[in-house]
Amino acid sequence: MQTNFTLDQLADPNIAVADKILRSCVHCGFCTATCPTFVTVGDEDDSPRGRIYLIKDMLETGAPASTPVAFHLDRCLSCLACMTTCPSGVDYMHLIDYARVRVEETYERPAHDRALRAVLAAVLPYPARMRAALRAASLGRSVRGMIGTRGMLGQRLRAMLDLAPGAVAGRSSTERPGVFKAAGTRRARVALLAGCAQQVIDPGIHDATIRLLTRMGVEVVVAKGAGCCGALTHHLGKHDAALAFARANVAAWTREIGAGGLDAVVTDTSGCGTVLKDYGFLLRDTPESADAARIADLAVDISELLMRLAYQPSLTPPPGLVIAYHAACSLQHGQRVTEAPKALLRRAGFTMVEPRDPHLCCGSAGTYNILQPEMAGRLRARKLDTIAPLKPDAIVGGNVGCLTQLSGTAIPTIHTVVMLDWMAGGPRPDRLPSDAAIAATRPAAALAQDPEATWS
Amino acid sequence: MITLPKPKPDVLARRDAVHEGLRAIMQDRGVITDPARLKPYETDGLSAYRQMPLAVVLPETTEQVAAVLRFCHQNGVRVVPRGAGTSLAGGALPLEDAVVIGMMRMNRIVEVNYRDRYAVVQAGVTNLGITKAVEADGFFYAPDPSSQLACMIGGNIGMNSGGAHCLKYGVTANNVLGIKLVTIEGEILELGGTHLDTAGYDWLGIVIGSEGQLGIATEITVRILRAPEGTRAMLAAFDGNEVAGACVDAIISSGIIPVALEFMDRPAIHACEAFAHAGYPLDAEAMLIIEVEGSVAEQDWLLGQIKEICARFNPISLKVSQSAEESAAIWKGRKGAFGAVGRISPDYLCMDGTIPTSTLPLVLRRIGEMSAQYGLQVANIFHAGDGNLHPLIMFDANDPTSMHKAEAFGADVLRLCVEVGGCLTGEHGVGVEKRDLMSVQFTEIELEAQRRVKSAFDPEWLLNTAKVFPLQAGTASAGPDALPHAA
Numbered sequence: 001m002q003t004n005f006t007l008d009q010l011a012d013p014n015i016a017v018a019d020k021i022l023r024s025c026v027h028c029g030f031c032t033a034t035c036p037t038f039v040t041v042g043d044e045d046d047s048p049r050g051r052i053y054l055i056k057d058m059l060e061t062g063a064p065a066s067t068p069v070a071f072h073l074d075r076c077l078s079c080l081a082c083m084t085t086c087p088s089g090v091d092y093m094h095l096i097d098y099a100r101v102r103v104e105e106t107y108e109r110p111a112h113d114r115a116l117r118a119v120l121a122a123v124l125p126y127p128a129r130m131r132a133a134l135r136a137a138s139l140g141r142s143v144r145g146m147i148g149t150r151g152m153l154g155q156r157l158r159a160m161l162d163l164a165p166g167a168v169a170g171r172s173s174t175e176r177p178g179v180f181k182a183a184g185t186r187r188a189r190v191a192l193l194a195g196c197a198q199q200v201i202d203p204g205i206h207d208a209t210i211r212l213l214t215r216m217g218v219e220v221v222v223a224k225g226a227g228c229c230g231a232l233t234h235h236l237g238k239h240d241a242a243l244a245f246a247r248a249n250v251a252a253w254t255r256e257i258g259a260g261g262l263d264a265v266v267t268d269t270s271g272c273g274t275v276l277k278d279y280g281f282l283l284r285d286t287p288e289s290a291d292a293a294r295i296a297d298l299a300v301d302i303s304e305l306l307m308r309l310a311y312q313p314s315l316t317p318p319p320g321l322v323i324a325y326h327a328a329c330s331l332q333h334g335q336r337v338t339e340a341p342k343a344l345l346r347r348a349g350f351t352m353v354e355p356r357d358p359h360l361c362c363g364s365a366g367t368y369n370i371l372q373p374e375m376a377g378r379l380r381a382r383k384l385d386t387i388a389p390l391k392p393d394a395i396v397g398g399n400v401g402c403l404t405q406l407s408g409t410a411i412p413t414i415h416t417v418v419m420l421d422w423m424a425g426g427p428r429p430d431r432l433p434s435d436a437a438i439a440a441t442r443p444a445a446a447l448a449q450d451p452e453a454t455w456s
Numbered sequence: 457m458i459t460l461p462k463p464k465p466d467v468l469a470r471r472d473a474v475h476e477g478l479r480a481i482m483q484d485r486g487v488i489t490d491p492a493r494l495k496p497y498e499t500d501g502l503s504a505y506r507q508m509p510l511a512v513v514l515p516e517t518t519e520q521v522a523a524v525l526r527f528c529h530q531n532g533v534r535v536v537p538r539g540a541g542t543s544l545a546g547g548a549l550p551l552e553d554a555v556v557i558g559m560m561r562m563n564r565i566v567e568v569n570y571r572d573r574y575a576v577v578q579a580g581v582t583n584l585g586i587t588k589a590v591e592a593d594g595f596f597y598a599p600d601p602s603s604q605l606a607c608m609i610g611g612n613i614g615m616n617s618g619g620a621h622c623l624k625y626g627v628t629a630n631n632v633l634g635i636k637l638v639t640i641e642g643e644i645l646e647l648g649g650t651h652l653d654t655a656g657y658d659w660l661g662i663v664i665g666s667e668g669q670l671g672i673a674t675e676i677t678v679r680i681l682r683a684p685e686g687t688r689a690m691l692a693a694f695d696g697n698e699v700a701g702a703c704v705d706a707i708i709s710s711g712i713i714p715v716a717l718e719f720m721d722r723p724a725i726h727a728c729e730a731f732a733h734a735g736y737p738l739d740a741e742a743m744l745i746i747e748v749e750g751s752v753a754e755q756d757w758l759l760g761q762i763k764e765i766c767a768r769f770n771p772i773s774l775k776v777s778q779s780a781e782e783s784a785a786i787w788k789g790r791k792g793a794f795g796a797v798g799r800i801s802p803d804y805l806c807m808d809g810t811i812p813t814s815t816l817p818l819v820l821r822r823i824g825e826m827s828a829q830y831g832l833q834v835a836n837i838f839h840a841g842d843g844n845l846h847p848l849i850m851f852d853a854n855d856p857t858s859m860h861k862a863e864a865f866g867a868d869v870l871r872l873c874v875e876v877g878g879c880l881t882g883e884h885g886v887g888v889e890k891r892d893l894m895s896v897q898f899t900e901i902e903l904e905a906q907r908r909v910k911s912a913f914d915p916e917w918l919l920n921t922a923k924v925f926p927l928q929a930g931t932a933s934a935g936p937d938a939l940p941h942a943a
Contacts, residue, residue, distance in 0.1 A: 001503050002803065002853030023854075026798035027503035029542040033582055033606040042560035042580065043514060044541060045488070050496035057495050068492040085605070087731050088798025 031082035048082035064106035079329035079361035104237030125228035137164035159373035172203030177224035187217035208421035225252035274334030313423035324392035328399035355386035364405035463553035486514035509550030526642025539611030545887025579610025598625035616665030618883035634677035684749035693740035700742035701816030717841030732789030801850035809873030810882035844882035
């Protein structure tokens with residue numbers, strides 16, 4: 001596609017990168033078809049191709065982001081379904097990432113919007129603050145009914161309260177640095193991204209990862225100085241804050257490589273994994289660019305690591321148990337990890353179903369379900385509408401954001417690694433219905449006949 | 457560059473009133489007037505041509521379409537219909553004084569009737585969306601343009617779209633039974649029905665392929681067909697474009713109708729392989745994708761016949777797909793081909809001439825010669841069995857000389873197509889891109905006859921003005937003021 005940048009503009013390395021990306025787009029429009037917001041609202045401005053065009057115009061004119069431009073770019077989930085679809089290989093992720101920075105730098109947001117974003121950036125990446133906020137949310141729930149539903153602010157406050165878990169867990173085992181020794185002979189040594197919000201919202205996920213990996217002979221390190229991966233602030237366009245998190249993590253894990261060696265940096269939160277794998281690009285213009293590229297190369301999703309380690313179950317699931325696999329966008333589009341989690345769940349013996357349109361985002365998308373509650377709600381409803389007819393006993397996926405977003409119905413949401421750990425000798429996920437309840441709702445004979453289910 | 461008609465000054469002067477009127481009709485939903493929001497609507501799949509519209513309207517019902525058209529007609533405002541905006545011929549290019557009516561929000565499947573084998577869908581349903589809605593029950597909608605993932609059935613009606621599988625099943629016109637058409641006066645017409653052939657004149661024949669010049673289709677009744685028992689694709693690789701073209705001619709003239717017979721040359725093979733990882737032969741100069749369907753015995757017999765014919769043309773390799781996944785990858789590469797060319801060139805013009813298959817070797821040779829003469833690379837990816845060419849002329853839109861050369865090159869290719877007994881467009885439409893070449897294809901009398909059909913539906917020439925017909929010499933205008941005999 002044609003671009004109109006001056007040589008002066010192109011001297012800015014960020015513009016040079018954006019120009020290259022824009023030039024690779026041939027404007028064919030394939031991406032519109034798989035964009036969750038376009039299929040929901042049917043407006044070119046809410047499609048990847050439309051946003052690429054809005055970004056092109058914003059960057060070419062060099063003008064501050066206008067209200068409509070900020071509005072439509074904010075509505076992008078960064079689910080990256082468009083990148084899976086794009087035949088031209090347009091690097092939409094880096095384009096929208098940079099555009100968000102430009103919006104953050106040049107657009108004067110309304111005061112309440114600015115304040116909320118600042119609060120999210122100041123709370124979510126820090127487990128202690130997050131826990132305090134969730135405790136406050138438990139109190140806040142009692143006044144939920146008093147919050148207005150009409151304005152954006154009211155909708156967002158309600159969304160936050162609805163997303164907060166009912167009970168807040170205590171401090172998790174991964175909030176402090178430490179080493180979890182391998183059982184038996186050590187096969188590998190990995191750093192686990194302890195991260196931020198996940199260990200507060202659902203500490204059981206890291207527990208399962210550590211149990212499973214150590215049982216398989218892997219030493220798991222929670223490195224001193226590592227924290228949030230930077231994704232939350234990155235997607236809010238807060239570039240400097242994101243870079244600071246990334247640099248701290250690169251430094252921490254590089255020290256760990258020097259101390260005891262690392263075979264991988266593993267994450268069980270796929271939203272973070274996408275950013276970890278991009279550290280090489282994020283820190284490309286910093287002194288630690290080489291270290292960052294090395295860490296990005298070491299980064300793997302837990303499902304990739306388990307495939308590499310040849311995960312094997314030791315138990316078989318209870319008869320009649322059916323799980324629905326939910327593909328997190330950060331895994332399927334961001335990291336292009338599509339088969340590993342499903343292969344592992346099948347290997348573990350689970351009967352697995354998949355909803356139609358698995359490529360469409362559930363609306364979670366980091367802080368999206370707080371900042372864009374209306375669109376997120378529509379996407380959640382759409383996703384649940386495709387899952388419900390399959391009548392699964394649980395929704396299983398690899399990203400805590402999705403699991404939170406899709407919770408709140410009769411079907412529990414459980415992380416893939418929790419299910420895999422269970423079949424390898426770990427505890428039975430307490431959210432699952434009892435064996436008796438499963439057997440009662442689905443007599444074994446009915447399984448083969450359910451016409452609505454697409455068995456995989 | 458393309459010339460657009462002068463905007464009507466009186467319409468531009470009433471911009472705010474037009475916006476107000478549209479908002480009133482649409483009850484403040486789906487009317488875009490802010491310049492920043494209008495920007496992405498200034499172009500379609502042919503992004504070298506751009507023009508900001510007066511407004512964009514996104515109706516949700518046929519009645520809204522009718523009300524908007526009635527309003528535009530009463531106020532002398534031009535209208536540009538738009539589906540998914542995937543046109544490669546500038547079919548949805550706006551005009552400065554025109555309202556773009558985007559059909560994307562009308563995306564419901566209205567009815568599926570398996571007994572009588574039809575489906576009623578709104579214009580904004582994607583082509584693939586129709587098949588998706590019926591495939592679980594073993595049915596499909598046959599025409600399959602390569603952009604089928606995104607392109608919408610309303611646009612398919614406008615362009616009489618084809619696709620890889622039209623060799624066997626026919627194009628859009630052969631697969632549509634009925635159309636709900638809104639005229640520029642806002643009248644809602646029901647053309648055709650739910651069965652083949654209709655009483656009276658063949659109105660569907662006039663409307664399908666009319667490029668939004670006669671009305672706006674809001675609801676379409678399409679034929680749905682039983683999916684075949686099975687399909688198998690085969691790749692045949694050759695060491696030259698001409699010899700591959702001769703092989704196509706031999707297959708078709710033998711009387712065999714494969715379900716699809718597609719051609720890709722070296723640049724296309726490489727670009728698509730990078731996207732689809734389909735195992736395309738990277739050592740070949742040209743490749744045919746040949747697909748057969750039916751029972752296993754029928755597939756085996758047909759593939760045997762086709763292999764025998766291919767063998768006469770010294771193929772580098774003949775490879776039959778061994779699995780459904782392999783076939784899916786082969787088609788993923790072909791369907792994504794135009795986009796994939798974006799990996800090797802920032803811009804391209806996609807020609808769409810259709811020729812008798814016996815002339816394929818000659819025309820492919822001439823295109824190769826023109827490529828050398830103009831100094832611009834070409835990727836050939838096309839529906840060979842139908843003789844529907846798609847040379848993609850690669851250029852750099854940031855370099856004006858390169859763009860002018862590409863336009864001249866494209867025009868030469870299309871002149872050649874007409875010369876050998878073919879036509880300007882197989883399925884993408886004339887649009888704005890091939891408008892001025894219509895006089896190569898048609899005499900002035902023939903053009904005039906077609907203009908009168910347009911005038912019968914749209915006497916003031918408000919619908920998709922400045923497309924399809926050459927602008928009148930010297931006036932840079934279009935429409936009745938330039939037509940001495942117009943109604």
